[in-house]
Amino acid sequence: MNHPQSPPIDAQAILAALRAQVVAAAERGTPLEIRGGGTKAWYGQAPAGERLDMRAYRGIVAYDPAELVITARAGTPLAEIEAALALCGQLLPFEPPHYGPGATLGGCIAAGLAGPRRPHVGAPRDFVLGAVIMNGRGQVLHFGGQVMKNVAGYDVSRVLAGALGTLGVILELSIKVLPRPVAEATLSFTMPQSEALERLNRWGGQPLPLSGSCWHAGELRVRLAGAGAAVDAARAAMGGIDVDARAAVAFWTSLREQTHPFFARSPVSAPGAALWRLSVPQTAAPLPHAQEQLIEWGGAQRWWIPTAENGPSAGEIREIAAAAGGHATLFRHGDKAAGVFTPLPEAQHAIGERLQQAFDPSRIFNRHRLYAA
Template identity: 50%
Template sequence: MIEQDLSLSLQAQVLQAIANATPLNIIGGNSKAFYGSPSTATERLELGGHTGIIAYEPSELVITARSGTPLHAVETLLTEHGQMLAFEPPHFSPHATLGGTIACGFSGPRRPFTGSVRDFMLGCRIINGHGQVLRFGGQVIKNVAGFDVSRLMVGALGQLGVLLDVSLRVLPKPEAEITLCYPATGAQSALDLMQRWQNQPWPLSALCFIDDAIRVRLSGAEAAIQAAAQKLGGEIDSQGTHFWQALREQQLPFFQGAQSLWRISQPPATPPLDLSGDWLLDWGGAQRWLKSSEPAARIHAIAQENLGHAVCFRGYDKTDWLRLEPGLVALHQKIRYAFDPYGLFNPLP
């Protein structure tokens, strides 16, 4: 695999940007450029060429790679050794990179059962807003120095620094998987069933409700998933693998259309929200996708009233895509100032 360390070149570009007071738009594979408000920076900092696996020890369940490494290359290598990125990240494009995956913090259907991106982050190396190269965390699970700082980079959209390389914990692929399809009439009925199932000691790895049907993925030892499948009932979905991939990559028919797409995070037992539109319930009800023309202010308000929050994931108007509580806004500003005092990286309107 091509290995190219552009750290010094990238650092030089950051130092030049500081000297010229020129904000930078950090670009990897550009597969998730639709997410969030567009950066106001006109100068690009390209990381797509900063590629390569730095270290991989299958027996240690740890991989370290440069941020521009294609996500599919990382997953292919892990598959060859019977391992996986357990948070099941979406790609949204063949050009998705590892750094962009970390910066956006997206996780797929397996997330509530194995953990989020942040849970698997062991360490990273970044360039901060002073042009310094800093390392946090480590490349082994037992090394926890700087652990929490490296996790701050997950979902930060590049605003805390330029990710140079990342160390992640990986997991073995399950021995077997099966998807069951179970009829459910209405969202409340589906939520009740999904809550009941999640309270059982079954090897669940995905749980979704769409089109009056609940799909349940079971993963683990063959005997365990067969025993659980017998107790759950329902029909075996022979296209289950394709369904979960299409859900992860937002290729299901549900995700098509011109309406804005909202991601609403709620406690999984929260009753259906009083918002018009089309719904898909993922993560056993903890992540809810809504296609709606409702005003952004109403969607944010109702989500917050129900102890959740809403994000406009895709849409034409991104002026009100995310709302944070005042206390969180102040904390975010303090953290960002500590890492990027000049507001250099991916500044937003």
């Protein structure tokens, strides 16, 4: 089956230009900001350095619907990939957010972000089968392949997911895809947060075709996806009120893209209106300021926008998350001097340092995007 095509490119010439820029930067010790569409440039510590623009290195290299694998260059727009998959009734299982029309495949994997399906199907890293990258010496390295069992030593293909480009320039990716669900339904329930968490944990232990959940302001919404009979049986067992199909699609898209009204409470112009993402066990009890939160992933992902006046500090928010058995990320806005990500334990930090030294000895790639120092 034919699929949407990127404009023809001279891949070798573009690759040579990228290599020349990387080698020159390494010789000078000049940091490079690896960027595709720039739709996630706000995520992590502030970008710095000379821009290495990946948008020209684009195009679907191979796609075999029967094998459930698509291979594309890093600069390929996510919209183009999703359109090709849709023609064959398939999708990217982890439901990646775009955050803008210019989102690319490379940026999607580098950020490692996922949408409502994440707890039910897996994270982006779970679907990366292979990768081609350029290291800090300008060498092109191949890892993994186009099958699930193709790994020896470090599983570098998956380590790239969420590394924010600090290990190398992602050039090409092979991603496992899945068939689009035959049927979907969204149910709505009115209940307080404590009851919603209890229900989500109870349903999570049952063979239900769950594919998304969200609690906010006293309303719990749950998405079901799978075979028609399974969705109908789950709908009958769970109860609730059916949400109109079009409204349901708009709702889950608003969560994925953070256009839901909850996220609008964190404008750039409001000092201190930072958006925090708390990752905790699904069974964690309601956290302080429960009514000011939006909860996803069966209770494991809790979004919180503390008020600017007399609100908790970054340290206090991280202590709250740690006490619940998790960690906190300063996702959008706020004072990044406090650090975006919770510092790693010493042993994990040491492993990260060794990986960076192996792949980027001059530390030119997206310097300090993960941690300020």
